[in-house]
Amino acid sequence: MNATRRRAKTAPSTTGGGLAGATRGRARNYTQMLGLIHQAAIEVFAAEGLTGASTQAIADQAGLSKAQLHYYIESKEALYRQVLQDIVNDWIGVFGFSDEALGPRKVLTELIQRRMQFSFDHPLRSRIFTAEMMRGAPAIREMMGASRQRTEQAAAVIRNWAQRGLMDPVDPLLFLFHLWAATQFYADHAAQVAFFRDASMSNEKDRRYLTENVTDFLLKAAGVR
Template identity: 80%
Template sequence: MSTARSSAPQKSVEDGPETPATRGRARKYTQVLAVIYQAAVEVFANDGLAGASTQAIADKAGLSKAQLHYYIESKEALYRQILQDIINDWIGVFGFSDEAFGPRKVLADLVHRKMMFSFEHPLRSRIFTAEMMRGAPVLREMMGTSKQRTEQAVAVIQNWINQGLMGPVDPMLFLFHLWAVTQFYADHATQVAYFRNTAEGDDKDRRYLIEQVTDFLLKGASVR
């Protein structure tokens, strides 16, 4: 599963012969970009694009606003990059393994990857959800590859149905149901933990939730 990236839109460092000093500056530059990227994820997850400001991102990153703008072009460019990274990661998360393994293994693996991504990157998941809820004005133009992969997954599921390995579900809607149920655990982790009297982030509880969601979805689709 992909991990969070730190590829914030950035201004170029000066070209020139590589020396220990230039390598040190490049390393420092990369480290600051990673801090900015994580700060932006936190600010966008809490405030959205409209509510976020470069000042808030700078404060979170421990930089002045002037220093921040040395590293990034704009908050909009930074937001776009974060969304693109999320899409790229989710393409990997939602990718189907070998169709020949059958629906029980492939779908169980998919649920596991999706829920672990939600557990490990809740802020990134919330950014994606918030963007979709406002009509995906930025995200829409990035979704071509994701749509293509989803259509391929639909074809695989339909083939399993035709073979009698699953019940006669609507393949696209089944994927929507899978996404909705697993996404709940990213967007409502606090609620889940509170109602169940458990601690957020407990590994044993995460495994239990994954098992329960997997069993629910596979039974609902009459997976053989």
């Protein structure tokens, strides 16, 4: 983790109050501890945002004292930036296009499925990204270079498919925005979806149903042949 302090001395004991029983009585190695802190930060940032979050809340969520937490991190802001960087890296992988020659139906179907799966499996990461964008993206803007390049490449592929008559002549960038919005909804508004459908978002059958419907809707909207 870029925002962590690399120290040669032995890490402080983490067997004290607050740690899960399974970890009591044995030291955690450095990598495991960073993972614990990272997950705690995701949960706190998703619930409170950067402004509302505190290192005390993150420490409590991780089962650490505040002093123990600050052994591993430089600051709340540095930890937040690292969480955002990891999310951006995730997006780059999720939004990757398959071989253009496979055509829009197969490539876009796979993309929508990956986006929906990410929304189902990592809603907190998605909400942190959305909240950062809603406040003007001050922390994440400098991290978006690779993501922008990947998006422009995807837009060029969509434009080529349209020129070849494989789909309607849509605005490729706006189509990607619509795809993002439709799939992101199931992360940011998971509670709303579960409430109105009286269904569990963790149920595999419900996930398949939602994914199939979103896929069908978006492909029809784009006039995919």
